[in-house]
Amino acid sequence: MSAIDELATELSRLPGIGRKTALRLTYHLLRQPPEQSRKLADALGGLADRVHRCSVCSNLTENDPCDICGDQRRDRAVVCVVEEASDIGAIERAGEFRGVYHVLNGRLSPLDGIGPEDLNVGRLVERVAPGTVREVIIATNPSLEGEATALYVQRQLAAHVPMISRIARGIPVGGDLEYADGVTIAQALSARREM
Numbered sequence: 001m002s003a004i005d006e007l008a009t010e011l012s013r014l015p016g017i018g019r020k021t022a023l024r025l026t027y028h029l030l031r032q033p034p035e036q037s038r039k040l041a042d043a044l045g046g047l048a049d050r051v052h053r054c055s056v057c058s059n060l061t062e063n064d065p066c067d068i069c070g071d072q073r074r075d076r077a078v079v080c081v082v083e084e085a086s087d088i089g090a091i092e093r094a095g096e097f098r099g100v101y102h103v104l105n106g107r108l109s110p111l112d113g114i115g116p117e118d119l120n121v122g123r124l125v126e127r128v129a130p131g132t133v134r135e136v137i138i139a140t141n142p143s144l145e146g147e148a149t150a151l152y153v154q155r156q157l158a159a160h161v162p163m164i165s166r167i168a169r170g171i172p173v174g175g176d177l178e179y180a181d182g183v184t185i186a187q188a189l190s191a192r193r194e195m
Helices: 003-011 019-031 034-050 085-094 121-128 144-157 182-190
Strands: 075-082 099-103 135-138 163-166
Touching: 003 019, 019 034, 075 085, 075 121, 085 099, 099 121, 121 144, 135 144, 144 163
Parallel strands: 075 099, 075 135, 135 163
Antiparallel strands: none
């Protein structure tokens, strides 16, 4: 296999990158000065060497504990449970949550062979069992797998945490009722609150 085909094959394994896009990226890199390709290779190597899971929350980090777990201003009595480390960034960008996180490293998906033993739920139970956590917010995606995961996590934590909540779901800001599906409208109505 040629070097061009080898790189295109590896790039096409990335999510959202098909064979044509992978070839386009490969040829783009070949048009760049050689040091640019070396910088990219070094960055990829550094990613694999320096980034690991936080021993507390399982977030991806270069420090242990991660910056969020190490921040003394965070409320450790409120834990937000997310499916993937990338979900933390979305919540952090909102700027409203001041608690800590716990990453499940996936969601229940029997069709993909992902069961409860594949998720980071046992470590979550260990974190909340001492009784220092007053609320767990389950922030899994509003998909069938995300809902099943939320229910499973809730059942595992019920005896250990006084309050377990689920993030609200419904019509997004700027959304149009005319184009919303029935499930989203039903969830928006059931999660309504007084004005």
